[in-house]
Amino acid sequence: MSAAKRGPAQSPAQRAAELRGALGHHAHRYYVLDDPEIGDEQYDGLLDELREIEADHPELVRPDSPTQRVGAEPVSDLVKVRHPQPMLSLANARSAEQLRAWIQRMRNFLAREGIEDPDFQFVAEPKIDGLAISLIYRDGVLERGATRGNGEVGEDVTHNLRTIGAIPLRLKSIDAPALIEVRGEAYMSLPDFAALNERRAQAGLSTFMNPRNSAAGTIRQLDPKLAAGRPLSFWAYGIGASEGLSFDTHWEALGWLGENRFPVHPDVALLRSEDEVVERCRSWEQRRGSLQFEIDGVVVKLNHVELQRRLGVVGREPRSAIAWKFPPTTAVTLLKGVGWNPGKFGDLHPYAMLEPVKVGGVRIKLATLHNEEDLARKDIREGEQVIVLRAGDVIPQVISPAPHVAEQIDRPPPPHPPKQCPSCWTGTAKAPGSVFTRCPNRDCPGRRWQLLKHFAGAIDIDGLGEKQVSLFMELGWVRTAADFYRLTAEQIAEQTGFGEVSAGKLVAAIQRSKRQPFARVMNALGIEEVGYVTARNLAQRFRSIDALLAATPAEIEQTPGVGPKMAATIHAQLTDEHMRSLIEALRAQGLYLRQEGPAPGEGPLARQTFVLTGTLPELTREQATEMIAAAGGRVTGSVSRKTAYLVAGDSPGSKLAQAERLGVRVLDEDGLRSLLQ
Numbered sequence: 128m129s130a131a132k133r134g135p136a137q138s139p140a141q142r143a144a145e146l147r148g149a150l151g152h153h154a155h156r157y158y159v160l161d162d163p164e165i166g167d168e169q170y171d172g173l174l175d176e177l178r179e180i181e182a183d184h185p186e187l188v189r190p191d192s193p194t195q196r197v198g199a200e201p202v203s204d205l206v207k208v209r210h211p212q213p214m215l216s217l218a219n220a221r222s223a224e225q226l227r228a229w230i231q232r233m234r235n236f237l238a239r240e241g242i243e244d245p246d247f248q249f250v251a252e253p254k255i256d257g258l259a260i261s262l263i264y265r266d267g268v269l270e271r272g273a274t275r276g277n278g279e280v281g282e283d284v285t286h287n288l289r290t291i292g293a294i295p296l297r298l299k300s301i302d303a304p305a306l307i308e309v310r311g312e313a314y315m316s317l318p319d320f321a322a323l324n325e326r327r328a329q330a331g332l333s334t335f336m337n338p339r340n341s342a343a344g345t346i347r348q349l350d351p352k353l354a355a356g357r358p359l360s361f362w363a364y365g366i367g368a369s370e371g372l373s374f375d376t377h378w379e380a381l382g383w384l385g386e387n388r389f390p391v392h393p394d395v396a397l398l399r400s401e402d403e404v405v406e407r408c409r410s411w412e413q414r415r416g417s418l419q420f421e422i423d424g425v426v427v428k429l430n431h432v433e434l435q436r437r438l439g440v441v442g443r444e445p446r447s448a449i450a451w452k453f454p455p456t457t458a459v460t461l462l463k464g465v466g467w468n469p470g471k472f473g474d475l476h477p478y479a480m481l482e483p484v485k486v487g488g489v490r491i492k493l494a495t496l497h498n499e500e501d502l503a504r505k506d507i508r509e510g511e512q513v514i515v516l517r518a519g520d521v522i523p524q525v526i527s528p529a530p531h532v533a534e535q536i537d538r539p540p541p542p543h544p545p546k547q548c549p550s551c552w553t554g555t556a557k558a559p560g561s562v563f564t565r566c567p568n569r570d571c572p573g574r575r576w577q578l579l580k581h582f583a584g585a586i587d588i589d590g591l592g593e594k595q596v597s598l599f600m601e602l603g604w605v606r607t608a609a610d611f612y613r614l615t616a617e618q619i620a621e622q623t624g625f626g627e628v629s630a631g632k633l634v635a636a637i638q639r640s641k642r643q644p645f646a647r648v649m650n651a652l653g654i655e656e657v658g659y660v661t662a663r664n665l666a667q668r669f670r671s672i673d674a675l676l677a678a679t680p681a682e683i684e685q686t687p688g689v690g691p692k693m694a695a696t697i698h699a700q701l702t703d704e705h706m707r708s709l710i711e712a713l714r715a716q717g718l719y720l721r722q723e724g725p726a727p728g729e730g731p732l733a734r735q736t737f738v739l740t741g742t743l744p745e746l747t748r749e750q751a752t753e754m755i756a757a758a759g760g761r762v763t764g765s766v767s768r769k770t771a772y773l774v775a776g777d778s779p780g781s782k783l784a785q786a787e788r789l790g791v792r793v794l795d796e797d798g799l800r801s802l803l804q
């Protein structure tokens with residue numbers, strides 16, 4: 128689908144509908160297929176255009192508009208809602224024998240009903256460990272989303288489900304059924320879960336025990352802004368109630384879901400024999416640890432809807448489906464000791480040293496404990512048995528003492544942070560109000576390693592990971608981030624295991640990072656409490672490192688998202704001599720320490736919107752975009768009456784015709800250059 132074209136006689140209502148359609152299509156390409164057709168900037172351009180139309184014509188705002196994903200008002204309470212059809216649960220099988228017995232039970236049951244030797248087909252799906260969700264679409268538009276609750280009555284969480292990009296706000300079919308209930312699992316992916324817990328631990332907040340709890344906590348938030356900040360995903364696995372649409376098989380229902388842009392896992396399979404089913408369940412079990420999300424089993428469903436109906440329900444469980452459950456991902460083992468590692472600000476992070484144990488097929492001897500308070504809350508002691516959890520690729524964690532351990536009278540004392548830093552032996556101290564005990568030594572090698580690792584990641588140097596940072600530190604080549612820029616390919620190739628080509632590549636990547644914008648450099652410096660968003664806000668507000676260095680805490684506090692406490696912390700760190708000398712050393716290496724281009728709303732082209740189309744003779748799209756942004760202008764994806772200029776190159780396509788129709792000025796590359804001069 129193209130990025131939507133505006134026809135000559137199109138009304139705002141028609142244009143808005145077209146934009147909603149195009150945005151729905153592109154959200155599907157991005158969130159569900161992971162294969163976007165357009166860049167973020169073009170997508171934002173379309174979204175901006177729709178926002179503009181809706182601002183001018185509030186009567187055109189629809190609940191299925193992509194502008195409404197975030198932005199709903201917080202709700203005061205979660206409202207209880209009755210499901211149109213009960214949400215059932217599943218019987219379990221834990222072995223191939225139990226699975227075969229289930230199939231035999233179905234045969235016996237049907238035989239008693241007079242159905243001899245039915246032709247069984249099965250569908251095997253991952254059993255996602257998240258939260259069951261019901262989504263009701265009326266006349267094709269998402270009307271309500273609810274949690275499972277007790278199966279009969281759940282809670283209305285539409286406001287949060289709308290923030291999940293993978294959930295369509297409108298069905299694609301032109302002849303959408305009057306009503307259809309889509310069921311599936313909302314979940315948090317393992318990388319998103321790990322990143323969320325990392326952020327929470329840094330902020331001194333309690334961490335979530337597993338992705339499931341984290342997803343459940345997020346979905347039940349009252350304020351959709353909170354949910355939007357904690358990325359959730361969704362897999363669709365079935366249809367509940369429906370009016371005006373029915374399917375002969377479950378496989379057809381899954382096909383319909385896919386066609387209507389719902390995410391259905393690509394490895395869901397239609398199987399024709401018991402053996403195939405068993406084999407498939409085993410293969411999911413094998414893949415379990417390499418998936419991006421947690422599964423706790425495989426759901427096997429009988430394919431034919433008529434047979435499902437004949438088999439019926441026993442208690443709360445349909446006879447026609449079963450969950451093949453995997454062994455748990457937790458294990459009990461001995462906590463041999465608690466170790467402590469300095470983080471990039473010297474804060475000591477506890478970790479568990481365990482008697483090696485196999486969890487979900489992987490041998491584990493280390494696990495994270497997040498922070499001191501987490502450790503105290505969990506009440507675990509060295510020398511006792513503990514429960515460890517390993518979820519997919521996420522670092523294993525200790526959850527709690529083993530059952531009954533906490534009730535014993537004669538327990539060892541709780542672990543305490545060391546009085547000396549385990550990396551440099553400097554005396555440690557705990558700042559009042561902090562959840563961390565700290566190593567105050569700015570030269571502590573453990574702390575430096577963390578800072579250097581952070582710098583390499585934040586400034587995006589390909590090939591400079593943990594191992595390389597350790598190696599360069601051990602060789603005494605790198606003490607601060609500025610030292611990376613002095614490394615030469617010859618030096619690396621001669622004295623390390625690197626080949627000449629890879630040493631050359633690494634040095635080129637390091638040198639390339641000098642062109643990263645100021646906001647990235649600011650983030651990479653490793654200023655406490657400053658993540659990328661704050662770094663970007665600081666860069667935008669102060670425009671140069673010198674202006675920021677000269678600022679008072681009160682001035683820093685004027686930055687969006689910065690409160691008084693944070694402003695004081697930022698100020699104190701910037702005035703620190705180590706930080707000053709790092710900044711000067713990076714300046715000497717030629718990194719950007721000022722914002723290129725004018726402040727938002729300033730510059731010769733301030734508030735002017737440009738659209739690029741076709742191939743320009745010399746400039747790439749990125750270069751042209753940067754030049755326009757440097758003069759204060761903005762580049763969007765589609766031509767509207769608010770577009771100031773269309774910059775057209777070779778094969779401009781429909782945008783040129785559109786600009787001409789709307790009377791938008793058209794420039795070629797030379798025209799753009801002279802405008803910018």
Ligand code: IVH
Nearest residue numbers: 215216217252253254255258259312364426
């Ligand atoms: S089918 C009766 N399919 O498992 C049919 N459920 O124990 C029930 N689940 O509450 C739903 N992945 O939260 C089904 N592919 C899948 C599933 C799945 C996860 C969860 C769901 C449900 C629980 C049933």
